[in-house]
Amino acid sequence: MSTATIIDGRKFSATLRGRIAEEVTRLKNDHDLTPGLAVVLVGEDPASQVYVRSKGKQTLEAGMNSYEHKMSAETTQEELLAKVEELNNDPAVHGILVQLPVPDHIDDHAIINAIDPNKDVDGFHVINSGRLATGARGASAPMIPCTPLGSIMLLKDHLGDLSGKTAVVVGRSNIVGKPMAQLLLQESCTVTIAHSRTKDLPDVVRQADIVVAAVGRPEMVKGDWIKPGATVIDVGINRIEIDGKNKLVGDVATAEAMEHAGAITPVPGGVGPMTIACLLANTLTAASRQNGLKEPNLL
Numbered sequence: 001m002s003t004a005t006i007i008d009g010r011k012f013s014a015t016l017r018g019r020i021a022e023e024v025t026r027l028k029n030d031h032d033l034t035p036g037l038a039v040v041l042v043g044e045d046p047a048s049q050v051y052v053r054s055k056g057k058q059t060l061e062a063g064m065n066s067y068e069h070k071m072s073a074e075t076t077q078e079e080l081l082a083k084v085e086e087l088n089n090d091p092a093v094h095g096i097l098v099q100l101p102v103p104d105h106i107d108d109h110a111i112i113n114a115i116d117p118n119k120d121v122d123g124f125h126v127i128n129s130g131r132l133a134t135g136a137r138g139a140s141a142p143m144i145p146c147t148p149l150g151s152i153m154l155l156k157d158h159l160g161d162l163s164g165k166t167a168v169v170v171g172r173s174n175i176v177g178k179p180m181a182q183l184l185l186q187e188s189c190t191v192t193i194a195h196s197r198t199k200d201l202p203d204v205v206r207q208a209d210i211v212v213a214a215v216g217r218p219e220m221v222k223g224d225w226i227k228p229g230a231t232v233i234d235v236g237i238n239r240i241e242i243d244g245k246n247k248l249v250g251d252v253a254t255a256e257a258m259e260h261a262g263a264i265t266p267v268p269g270g271v272g273p274m275t276i277a278c279l280l281a282n283t284l285t286a287a288s289r290q291n292g293l294k295e296p297n298l299l
Contacts, residue, residue: 224260
């Protein structure tokens with residue numbers, strides 16, 4: 001019985017944030033440029049409030065400017081679109097993030113696609129999705145969604161060259177599953193996108209050298225689904241109740257998977273810390289691009 005190596009996202013993200021802070025200092029000193037991130041929160045969702053506070057704190061710790069815009073749950077779609085347009089036109093703002101979910105009466109797709117694609121540090125705009133899917137480079141390179149970006153960083157750090165490996169992404173969301181598959185394709189993996197309706201899902205997953213679980217179901221991926229020695233990236237963050245207490249678990253049954261996998265990200269402490277770190281990385285990249293400067297290499 002083997003015990004998988006734990007891929008420490010907290011440690012990696014701390015190192016990444018340190019590199020980002022160094023690059024921000026260099027931008028300030030060499031170009032009198034301070035990257036700015038604007039976060040818009042609509043409503044009183046408790047989890048969103050926690051995320052926004054954490055994002056603001058880490059933005060300031062990296063030496064960037066943080067702009068928080070809190071709007072009431074009664075805010076109309078037109079008012080939110082006006083706020084987005086204001087931020088699009090603000091030269092001090094290099095990255096814009098509208099915290100999801102927004103209230104039900106607001107069309108989140110309309111809001112996301114109103115953000116200037118070059119300031120879309122979440123990477124959700126349809127233009128950035130298209131740029132990622134077509135492998136655009138240079139001036140038209142995409143902003144990459146933060147969770148897939150963090151996941152591919154962890155994979156490359158642990159495995160090195162991913163070329164030729166078989167990868168299965170369980171989950172087909174626009175936020176994680178689809179962009180994750182595109183990033184793996186760019187690394188020359190052979191990629192399958194699976195999901196809850198895939199026939200013989202366990203057998204599909206067993207073929208994979210790399211498993212990325214992003215389906216949003218607590219511990220759906222069982223230990224005996226994992227090929228011996230495979231690397232498992234567990235994107236899921238699910239709150240479940242055990243013996244009257246809340247517990248965070250991933251989309252993978254971690255204890256079981258540890259007996260099969262070669263390496264695995266824990267929940268919490270795996271992909272989660274990478275998401276905010278990559279948001280800062282995207283803001284730094286956006287500020288550099290918008291000012292015609294060379295992008296920092298943070299990998």
